[in-house]
Amino acid sequence: MYTFAQRLKIIAYVLMGLGAIGLAIGFISAPSTVAEAQAMVADAHGGHESDHESDHGSDHGSDHGDDHAAMIHSTHDTHDSHAATTGHDSHADDHGDAHGEHLLHQLQNKPWAALYVAIFFFFMIPLGTLLFYAIQRAAQAGWSILLFRVMEAITAYLFPASVIIFVFLVLTGAHANHLFVWMDAETVAHDEIIQGKVGYLNVPFFLLRAVIYLTGWNLYRYFSRKFSLAQDNANAGDVSNYKKNFRISAVFLVFFFVTESMMSWDWIMSLDPHWFSTLFGWYVLSSMLVTAVTVIAMVTIYLKSKGYLPNVNHSHLHDLAKFMFGLSVFWTYLWFSQFMLIWYSNIPEEVTYFLTRIEDYNLPFFGMVALNFIFPLLILMSSDYKRSNWIIVMAGVAIVFGHYIDIFNMIMPATVGDQWFIGWSEIGGFLFFAGLFIFVVFRAMTKAPLEPSGDPFVGESERFVY
Amino acid sequence: MSSKLVHAVYDDDDTLLHAVKDVKKADYQIEEVFTPFPVHGLDHAMGLAGTRIAVTAFMYGILGFVVAITMINYIMIQDWPQNIGGKPSFSFLENLPAFVPVIFEMTVFFAAHLMVITFYLRSRLWPFKKAENPMPETTDDKFLMQVALDGDEKKLTALLKKTGAIAISIHENDQA
Numbered sequence: 001m002y003t004f005a006q007r008l009k010i011i012a013y014v015l016m017g018l019g020a021i022g023l024a025i026g027f028i029s030a031p032s033t034v035a036e037a038q039a040m041v042a043d044a045h046g047g048h049e050s051d052h053e054s055d056h057g058s059d060h061g062s063d064h065g066d067d068h069a070a071m072i073h074s075t076h077d078t079h080d081s082h083a084a085t086t087g088h089d090s091h092a093d094d095h096g097d098a099h100g101e102h103l104l105h106q107l108q109n110k111p112w113a114a115l116y117v118a119i120f121f122f123f124m125i126p127l128g129t130l131l132f133y134a135i136q137r138a139a140q141a142g143w144s145i146l147l148f149r150v151m152e153a154i155t156a157y158l159f160p161a162s163v164i165i166f167v168f169l170v171l172t173g174a175h176a177n178h179l180f181v182w183m184d185a186e187t188v189a190h191d192e193i194i195q196g197k198v199g200y201l202n203v204p205f206f207l208l209r210a211v212i213y214l215t216g217w218n219l220y221r222y223f224s225r226k227f228s229l230a231q232d233n234a235n236a237g238d239v240s241n242y243k244k245n246f247r248i249s250a251v252f253l254v255f256f257f258v259t260e261s262m263m264s265w266d267w268i269m270s271l272d273p274h275w276f277s278t279l280f281g282w283y284v285l286s287s288m289l290v291t292a293v294t295v296i297a298m299v300t301i302y303l304k305s306k307g308y309l310p311n312v313n314h315s316h317l318h319d320l321a322k323f324m325f326g327l328s329v330f331w332t333y334l335w336f337s338q339f340m341l342i343w344y345s346n347i348p349e350e351v352t353y354f355l356t357r358i359e360d361y362n363l364p365f366f367g368m369v370a371l372n373f374i375f376p377l378l379i380l381m382s383s384d385y386k387r388s389n390w391i392i393v394m395a396g397v398a399i400v401f402g403h404y405i406d407i408f409n410m411i412m413p414a415t416v417g418d419q420w421f422i423g424w425s426e427i428g429g430f431l432f433f434a435g436l437f438i439f440v441v442f443r444a445m446t447k448a449p450l451e452p453s454g455d456p457f458v459g460e461s462e463r464f465v466y
Numbered sequence: 467m468s469s470k471l472v473h474a475v476y477d478d479d480d481t482l483l484h485a486v487k488d489v490k491k492a493d494y495q496i497e498e499v500f501t502p503f504p505v506h507g508l509d510h511a512m513g514l515a516g517t518r519i520a521v522t523a524f525m526y527g528i529l530g531f532v533v534a535i536t537m538i539n540y541i542m543i544q545d546w547p548q549n550i551g552g553k554p555s556f557s558f559l560e561n562l563p564a565f566v567p568v569i570f571e572m573t574v575f576f577a578a579h580l581m582v583i584t585f586y587l588r589s590r591l592w593p594f595k596k597a598e599n600p601m602p603e604t605t606d607d608k609f610l611m612q613v614a615l616d617g618d619e620k621k622l623t624a625l626l627k628k629t630g631a632i633a634i635s636i637h638e639n640d641q642a
Contacts, residue, residue, distance in 0.1 A: 340563045344551065383520070 022428015128292025530576025
């Protein structure tokens with residue numbers, strides 16, 4: 001049995017505390033009036049925006065003379081769908097104020113969007129782990145059985161994460177923030193494209209779908225954990241719980257692949273309601289799967305370093321590292337497929353998505369390719385390196401950070417435009433949910449023996465040699 | 467190399483694997499083992515050095531990568547720029563997304579084909595090469611271990627018998 005190390009518990013509390021402070025500062029410092037918003041941007045010009053300005057201002061600055069005006073203006077151009085949100089305010093007819101209004105909305109969205117990125121990122125880790133676990137179950141894999149309890153502990157975070165994300169979506173639906181422009185009645189009234197999608201994109205149906213996805217996933221997690229523990233206590237030769245787990249895993253996989261795609265359209269793609277990509281569901285899937293496998297590997301290495309999991313050998317870690325390598329390449333394949341087809345066809349309604357990301361998010365957009373593809377590709381290529389703990393951890397840190405940036409790139413451009421920076425709310429959100437994740441996962445780890453001794457194929461996993 | 471070789475025949479891969487370990491432990495020199503299929507762990511038991519084919523594959527991949535970039539840059543940018551879908555035709559970098567599939571395929575092509583050719587040459591296999599296999603049954607269901615004979619012939623055959631060989635014979639070493 002695992003006991004929650006005191007030091008780790010303190011780290012989790014500290015992360016949550018620091019994160020909560022960061023989030024609070026982020027929310028408090030968000031501007032409440034147009035004048036405040038404009039003052040904030042004017043201040044920022046002297047500081048961190050200087051490099052941003054140099055490649056950006058040179059394109060537009062010549063037309064406008066004033067760099068400041070150019071920045072706001074370009075935001076307005078690249079987000080025509082978003083600019084429409086300014087329409088619902090009484091100042092809308094005053095054109096001079098419209099830019100300021102828009103800027104205010106972006107800056108007000110910023111802490112909410114940062115919170116959403118962190119919530120979603122730490123939500124997709126247990127969800128990806130649950131998928132990986134279900135695949136192992138449905139395939140009746142032998143090698144991974146010793147890692148089942150690690151995976152089950154990680155998926156213990158699925159329930160709290162589901163509650164948090166659902167509460168967030170309900171708040172959003174109740175107009176606590178303006179992340180989803182299609183939720184704004186005034187915007188929809190002036191937007192024929194969104195009007196055509198109202199049958200699907202409306203708040204009650206949106207929340208109903210969220211309930212269906214979350215219930216389905218949590219039910220599978222509940223029963224698979226129950227059967228897994230019951231199998232440990234079953235009489236010798238009784239494999240009925242093992243078989244039940246096999247059956248529900250197969251059913252879950254079918255349910256999951258449909259609902260995961262729809263979830264990614266609902267929760268992320270609909271942030272840009274004019275834009276669509278048919279492989280977006282897979283793209284989000286690849287991101288969550290590679291992050292999940294990485295976290296499984298890192299938690300396993302941590303437990304082994306503390307003397308737990310004595311039967312997990314280099315071959316198990318080698319296999320996890322192979323998955324990290326392969327899934328990183330898979331992610332890149334989908335990222336590039338989505339990019340190249342849209343770049344090649346150059347259809348305005350599609351290509352704006354990447355224009356925003358390349359112009360306003362150049363460093364995170366291409367930086368994540370280095371973190372998520374080039375670094376893992378080169379460092380994890382050698383077979384010996386895949387067996388080295390510290391190399392797996394190093395690649396793992398890059399992958400986890402890179403995929404946080406990936407989610408950041410999916411959510412931020414549609415919600416805050418070019419007003420992004422990594423500030424209090426971004427760091428705070430990440431730290432808070434990292435702390436909560438560690439706390440929930442390692443507390444769940446103490447609830448059951450770390451080795452599923454009742455599994456009929458556990459011997460195969462113990463003897464596993466690559 | 468000794469002038470004589472002992473051929474020990476086995477009919478099971480597990481027996482063979484244990485036999486190889488026993489013969490190695492008794493300090494005999496195993497020249498070669500012939501099997502109808504790859505036996506897991508055999509190279510390790512024989513004490514063969516790890517393969518370096520992965521290193522060559524990486525180098526061939528880099529070669530393919532460079533060749534592809536040079537080729538596509540010459541074809542599409544230098545020699546005959548074309549207007550395809552209004553894309554800028556005079557810049558390699560701005561056209562890079564369109565070239566990535568080509569570069570990827572060439573990298574894989576070079577790595578795969580050159581690796582196979584390297585493997586054949588390193589295994590001394592080429593067209594019209596006469597088979598070196600001393601016993602055709604090893605391509606069906608028998609396993610053959612060639613041990614160099616240095617010194618006591620009886621002691622070695624006794625050891626091989628004990629490891630489960632079903633037939634033992636002594637041959638002149640043609641390559642010595």
